[in-house]
Amino acid sequence: MNDEPVKVLYFVDRMLRGGIQSLVIDWVSRFDKKKIHVDFLLLDDGNKYELEDTLKELGCNVYKLKGIWIRNPFDYIKYAKAMNNFFKNHHDYKVVHMHSTSKNYMVLKYAKKYGIPIRVAHSHALGFQTTSHLKVMIGNFLKKSLLLYATDYFACSNLAGQWLFGNDIIYSKNFKVIHNGVDLKKYAFNLTVRNKIRKMYKIGSNEVVIGHVGRFAAQKNHEFLIDIFNEYHKINSNSRLLLVGTGILEESIKKKAQDLKIEDKVIFAGFRNDVNNYMQAMDLFVLPSIFEGLGLVLIEAQASGLPCFTSKDVVPKEAHVSNLLTFINLNNNAREWANIINNSKLIRTNVSEKIKLNGYDISETTLELQNFYLK
Numbered sequence: 001m002n003d004e005p006v007k008v009l010y011f012v013d014r015m016l017r018g019g020i021q022s023l024v025i026d027w028v029s030r031f032d033k034k035k036i037h038v039d040f041l042l043l044d045d046g047n048k049y050e051l052e053d054t055l056k057e058l059g060c061n062v063y064k065l066k067g068i069w070i071r072n073p074f075d076y077i078k079y080a081k082a083m084n085n086f087f088k089n090h091h092d093y094k095v096v097h098m099h100s101t102s103k104n105y106m107v108l109k110y111a112k113k114y115g116i117p118i119r120v121a122h123s124h125a126l127g128f129q130t131t132s133h134l135k136v137m138i139g140n141f142l143k144k145s146l147l148l149y150a151t152d153y154f155a156c157s158n159l160a161g162q163w164l165f166g167n168d169i170i171y172s173k174n175f176k177v178i179h180n181g182v183d184l185k186k187y188a189f190n191l192t193v194r195n196k197i198r199k200m201y202k203i204g205s206n207e208v209v210i211g212h213v214g215r216f217a218a219q220k221n222h223e224f225l226i227d228i229f230n231e232y233h234k235i236n237s238n239s240r241l242l243l244v245g246t247g248i249l250e251e252s253i254k255k256k257a258q259d260l261k262i263e264d265k266v267i268f269a270g271f272r273n274d275v276n277n278y279m280q281a282m283d284l285f286v287l288p289s290i291f292e293g294l295g296l297v298l299i300e301a302q303a304s305g306l307p308c309f310t311s312k313d314v315v316p317k318e319a320h321v322s323n324l325l326t327f328i329n330l331n332n333n334a335r336e337w338a339n340i341i342n343n344s345k346l347i348r349t350n351v352s353e354k355i356k357l358n359g360y361d362i363s364e365t366t367l368e369l370q371n372f373y374l375k
Helices: 019-030 050-057 075-089 106-113 133-149 158-165 191-200 222-235 250-259 275-281 296-303 334-342 352-357 362-374
Strands: 006-011 036-042 062-064 095-098 118-123 152-155 175-177 208-213 239-244 266-270 284-287 308-311 325-328
Touching: 006 362, 019 050, 019 296, 019 362, 036 362, 050 062, 075 106, 095 106, 106 118, 106 133, 118 133, 118 158, 133 158, 152 158, 158 175, 191 275, 208 222, 208 275, 208 296, 222 239, 222 250, 222 284, 222 334, 239 275, 250 266, 275 296, 284 296, 284 334, 296 308, 296 352, 308 334, 325 334
Parallel strands: 006 036, 006 095, 036 062, 095 118, 118 152, 152 175, 208 239, 208 284, 239 266, 284 308, 308 325
Antiparallel strands: none
């Protein structure tokens, strides 16, 4: 009998601070190490990320394709050579699990070439993270190649699966929705933590704190979020906006807050390892994203008992795991969003059992994934 753990290779293009990266670290930290061993394959955008060290601390080997990053179609030539060389020397995995879109289909192509039997494509999004029409066209073109080399197709929601794989796949036996689980105990309401964070930022006990967690990127729609808060603040001057995250648009959002003369009411908390603690300090959560594969942060916010408001027909219905979530049309202007929020009951409620019943307990989703690798 073979007592060696099953070897799994995860592909993530880079280990910056983000939802996918946090999720895979959660999974790896919970796998039974005697049964599953996970290594990571990354591309190289020229930066070293803290989370690479976190992976090593978890016992993972971290392989980085030195100097390989896709900036234009010509980069695929170097990319293909590097990927071929990697799998030529590292083909003792049972599973390659790719957490990326079709632009990285070569991960699965060369995994297949060198005989790796299980090749998972995993969709975490509803769109490509680029404004380049050319890159979107290339991404759409490469979807067929992705389908050709994968053996199994995972997605965080049916919509995310439909976007990347198409209807034929999502109705096949090889498609599976893997819920992005949440550590329900970690997000449970804690009054002591709430008071500590609010005291840190000099937030009054009667002030209403609107919260948001996410990268400062176009997808997250921070500009509109600032407009919503500006309108809400006109209705309720005893309010603050708490923004957790960093990103390329952070400075422009700070300037917008200054231009609207509300900069003293907006807290830029930066990147935080303890998002669960910051959610304790909030009174409601607003996520007006332009697109989301699921919106895991909404599950986390509901696990914290927060009333949540998000984009209708953008965020998948799977995020609606409790009656704390309200969908609002993005066509509504900022004042209409503010009025809807103001007219809602902002009562913190424990809905952890509902979240668990909907399949978003991280312990259960980790076990589901582990069983898939072991099958």
